Amino acid sequence: MMNCPYCKxxxxxxxxxxxxxxxxxxxxxxxxxxxxxxxxxxxxxxxKLQLFIVWILVILALGIDYLxxxxxxxxxxxxxxxxxxxxxxxxxxxxxxxxxxxxxxARVLSIVVxxxxxxxxxxxxxxxxxxxxxxxxxxxxxxxxxxxxxxxSMIDKSGNxxxxxxTNVLMGIVPYIVFYFLKxxxxxxxxxxxxxxxxxxxxxxxxxxxxxxxxxxxxLSV
Numbered sequence: 001m002m003n004c005p006y007c008k009x010x011x012x013x014x015x016x017x018x019x020x021x022x023x024x025x026x027x028x029x030x031x032x033x034x035x036x037x038x039x040x041x042x043x044x045x046x047x048k049l050q051l052f053i054v055w056i057l058v059i060l061a062l063g064i065d066y067l068x069x070x071x072x073x074x075x076x077x078x079x080x081x082x083x084x085x086x087x088x089x090x091x092x093x094x095x096x097x098x099x100x101x102x103x104x105x106a107r108v109l110s111i112v113v114x115x116x117x118x119x120x121x122x123x124x125x126x127x128x129x130x131x132x133x134x135x136x137x138x139x140x141x142x143x144x145x146x147x148x149x150x151x152x153s154m155i156d157k158s159g160n161x162x163x164x165x166x167t168n169v170l171m172g173i174v175p176y177i178v179f180y181f182l183k184x185x186x187x188x189x190x191x192x193x194x195x196x197x198x199x200x201x202x203x204x205x206x207x208x209x210x211x212x213x214x215x216x217x218x219x220l221s222v
Contacts, residue, residue: 001027001028001030002015002025002026002027002028002029002030003025003026003027004018004020004021004023004025004026005023005026006018006021006023007020007021007023010027011025012030013029013030013031014029014030014031015029016029043099047095047099050095051092054088054091054092057084057088058084058085058088058089061080061081061084061085061088062081062085064081065079065080065081066079066081078126083122083123083126086119086122087119087123090115090116090118090119093115094111094112094115097111097112104152104156104160104161105152105161106148106149106152106153106156106160106161106164106165107160107164109145109148109149109152109164110145110149110164110167110168113141113144113145116141117138117141120133120137120138121133121134121138124137134187135187135189135190136187136189139172139175139187139189139190139192139193140189140193142168142171142172142193143172143192143193143196145168146165146168146169146171146172146193146196146197146200147196147200149161149164149165149168150165150200150203150204152164152165153165153204153208153211154207154208162204162208162211162212162215163215165200165204166201166204166212166215166216168197169197169200169201169204172193172194172196172197173194173197173198175190175193175194176190176191176193176194
C-alpha cells in the first residue's frame with residue numbers, strides 16, 4: 001500500500017502521486033482496483049484523429065478556393081469549397097451518431113441515409129444532374145434503406161427498427177402519389193420502389209404483425 005508522508009494517508013492501487021498534495025507516494029504499489037478502459041481510449045483517439053483530419057480538409061478547401069481563387073473544372077466563379085465543407089460537416093455528424101451511445105443500427109442507418117440524400121440533392125442541383133438524382137439515385141437509396149431496415153426489424157428485439165421501416169415504406173409510396181397528382185410520368189425506379197414498399201409492408205405484417213399494429217397505435221395515439 002502506498003502512503004503520503006505529508007497528508008498521512010494511504011492510497012491503494014498504482015498511483016505515483018498523492019491525490020491531495022500531488023507529492024510522490026512512498027511504499028509498495030498494489031494491483032489497480034479497476035481495469036483500464038483501453039477500448040474507450042482507442043475510440044476517443046480515433047474520433048479525435050478523424051475530427052482533426054476533417055478540420056484540415058475544411059481549412060484547405062476554404063483556403064484554396066477563396067485565397068488562391070482556384071475554380072473547379074468549368075465551374076468558374078462557383079465556390080466549390082462550400083460544398084466540400086457541407087459534405088465534411090455531414091460526415092462529421094454521421095460519425096457523431098456512430099459514437100453516440102444507445103443508437104441502434106436502424107436509427108443510425110436512417111439518419112445517415114437521409115443526410116446523404118440531402119447532401120446529394122444540393123450537390124446535384126449545383127452540378128446539373130438533379131433530374132438523374134431524383135429519378136434514379138434517390139429511389140435506389142430509399143429501396144436499399146427499406147430492405148436493410150426490414151432485415152433489422154426481423155432481428156431487432158426491442159422493436160425500434162419497425163418505426164424506421166414503416167417510415168421508409170411511406171417514403172417509397174409518397175413520390176408515386178406526387179407524380180400521379182402532378183400528372184407526370186413516374187420514373188421506372190420509383191415504380192419499382194413502390195412495389196418493393198408494398199412487398200416489405202406485407203412482409204412486416206406477416207412476420208411482425210403485432211409490432212406493426214402497436215407502432216400504428218403508438219404513432220396515431222389510438
